Amino acid sequence: MLAGSVRSTSPVSPSRGTVSTVPCRFPCVIIRIVLYGYQCEYCEGTVRPKKVKREAFKHKKGFIILEDIVIGVCDECGNRYYSADLLHAVHEIATGTKPFERTEKIPVAHVSR
Numbered sequence: 001m002l003a004g005s006v007r008s009t010s011p012v013s014p015s016r017g018t019v020s021t022v023p024c025r026f027p028c029v030i031i032r033i034v035l036y037g038y039q040c041e042y043c044e045g046t047v048r049p050k051k052v053k054r055e056a057f058k059h060k061k062g063f064i065i066l067e068d069i070v071i072g073v074c075d076e077c078g079n080r081y082y083s084a085d086l087l088h089a090v091h092e093i094a095t096g097t098k099p100f101e102r103t104e105k106i107p108v109a110h111v112s113r
């Protein structure tokens with residue numbers, strides 16, 4: 001790598017630059033702004049933005065399914081990352097403060113080996 005290409009003039013401290021300013025009304029969820037292209041927490045892969053048709057979120061009040069959203073997906077291990085906006089939406093839908101479009105039945109079963 002050439003020394004001339006190193007970005008060293010940023011006035012923002014890197015360790016504080018990604019702190020979320022989203023107001024958090026529920027302390028149970030870790031809030032972070034998702035900036036795609038960072039390294040996965042679990043492997044050497046890179047988290048990439050991916051548009052998904054639907055994604056199921058587990059909330060303590062039940063499952064919430066969001067459709068046509070963009071999430072972060074590691075290109076190595078496939079671990080999924082969600083933005084604070086998505087987690088807020090899931091919480092608000094689950095607690096009844098945000099309207100939703102419809103409900104679907106979810107199959108439930110015990111599996112014996």
Ligand SMILES: [Zn+2]
Binds near residue numbers: 044076077
């Ligand atoms: Zn990974």
